[in-house]
Amino acid sequence: MKRKASFPEVALQDRRPLQDPRARGAHAALVGLLDGLRSSPIQDEAQVAADIARVMDDAQIGRAPLIGVSLGGYALFEVWRRHRGRVAALGLCNTKAPADGVEARNARLQAANDVIERGTEPFFQSMVPRVFSKNTQAARPDLVEGALRMMRKMSPEDVAQVQRGMAARPDSVDTLKTINVPTMLATGEDDILTGVNEAELMRRHIANSQMRVIPKAGHYAPWERPDDATRILRQFLDEIS
Numbered sequence: 001m002k003r004k005a006s007f008p009e010v011a012l013q014d015r016r017p018l019q020d021p022r023a024r025g026a027h028a029a030l031v032g033l034l035d036g037l038r039s040s041p042i043q044d045e046a047q048v049a050a051d052i053a054r055v056m057d058d059a060q061i062g063r064a065p066l067i068g069v070s071l072g073g074y075a076l077f078e079v080w081r082r083h084r085g086r087v088a089a090l091g092l093c094n095t096k097a098p099a100d101g102v103e104a105r106n107a108r109l110q111a112a113n114d115v116i117e118r119g120t121e122p123f124f125q126s127m128v129p130r131v132f133s134k135n136t137q138a139a140r141p142d143l144v145e146g147a148l149r150m151m152r153k154m155s156p157e158d159v160a161q162v163q164r165g166m167a168a169r170p171d172s173v174d175t176l177k178t179i180n181v182p183t184m185l186a187t188g189e190d191d192i193l194t195g196v197n198e199a200e201l202m203r204r205h206i207a208n209s210q211m212r213v214i215p216k217a218g219h220y221a222p223w224e225r226p227d228d229a230t231r232i233l234r235q236f237l238d239e240i241s
Contacts, residue, residue, distance in 0.1 A: 124152065177210075
């Protein structure tokens, strides 16, 4: 793959660490989490996949590596199913392939109702111990507060739509077996939402994929350990260029 001179921002841009590869001239599309969802909550993954393809068209990008964080990964599974010719490689960070079970699905739907009735702050506060490692919570309260500031830009309706969309997402385990482009899987050592077991499941099903574990990081690993996340992604992009 020939390396391009620029790094166009393509879709649902979110985390500072995933912007850093621009300095190396990498040509990739980003599908992130929080910031992008402020304007495009994930509820219909088919529409999100179409939106990503459209943004790539607008940027005159035919084919590129795509990197997804958390629900960005869910979106990329749908992109692969519908637009795999646009995908040169995949980076799947802190995400998982299985659909929610009944209990998890019901919990998301209840959370959607709760934020409409009670507001978003209790939900955001409840997410802190789930998305950050204990190390980050103790040593980097500034990172926790920074994430909360981003979350607070989402309306109750946005949060509810995201929860309902994730509850309805399809199972993508069978999709993994069809992925035949270079793939990097990254997760946090202390990620309790997706984590090592889910990354290992993806590694087993995606031929020739690579897996890296980011130490002392939870579900927000690229936010908690930006240097480690950037190094992993830079090395991966260098290898496939």
